[in-house]
Amino acid sequence: MSAARVAGAAWPGRVPGRVWLFITACAAWLGAMHARPDSTLAVAGGTWFANWIVQMAVAGLYRRRPFLLPEGYYTRDSWPLALLARLPGLDGFGRAAAVLHPFRYDRRRPQEADARMRGAETTHAITGGVMTAVAAALAAGAAPAAALTLCGWNVVFNVYPVALQRRNRERLSCLARRRAPVRDRRGARPDAPSGHLGYAQVRALRDVGQ
Numbered sequence: 001m002s003a004a005r006v007a008g009a010a011w012p013g014r015v016p017g018r019v020w021l022f023i024t025a026c027a028a029w030l031g032a033m034h035a036r037p038d039s040t041l042a043v044a045g046g047t048w049f050a051n052w053i054v055q056m057a058v059a060g061l062y063r064r065r066p067f068l069l070p071e072g073y074y075t076r077d078s079w080p081l082a083l084l085a086r087l088p089g090l091d092g093f094g095r096a097a098a099v100l101h102p103f104r105y106d107r108r109r110p111q112e113a114d115a116r117m118r119g120a121e122t123t124h125a126i127t128g129g130v131m132t133a134v135a136a137a138l139a140a141g142a143a144p145a146a147a148l149t150l151c152g153w154n155v156v157f158n159v160y161p162v163a164l165q166r167r168n169r170e171r172l173s174c175l176a177r178r179r180a181p182v183r184d185r186r187g188a189r190p191d192a193p194s195g196h197l198g199y200a201q202v203r204a205l206r207d208v209g210q
Helices: 003-008 017-035 040-064 073-077 079-084 092-098 110-140 146-180 200-208
Strands: none
Touching: 003 146, 017 040, 040 146, 073 110, 073 200, 079 146, 092 146
């Protein structure tokens, strides 16, 4: 079975496979931390859980009452935000994200897709900021190993997701600016020149990942 089918399959209790994979990873980290509490694995596991706890807390607050960062953050293309689009391996990360956490949306409502991308970027950006501050505190408190591993998790779980969402939104924006009248597969009328996307245009976003 392919990785995509494993991640998307409904396992016991009709829970998506990716959720069970996450639970398995948590159990593995807990087992390693219990077996070797003074090892590097324990440090890596502790910082891994710290990142996910903060991420879940921020995401939970966002779902309860959606919020956004200042508009300038989403539209700014200056350093260092411009460097995010040049992160090595971003394409591969996007493909992996599409498998583990597929992005589903109504192709007739691209504005909703943009809003969801902004939401994902916001929660990861805030989590990344919090984790950066925690890593700095750990480094100042003579815990360099914990600070280093936390920085590593921060890059994987927050910096790359932020970069991916910024690239996704830019692709969506480029498609909207074309305003090309496109007839969908069912023969619907072409879009009015309002910047809305037609079926064929939005279909081109299938590879952007989550």
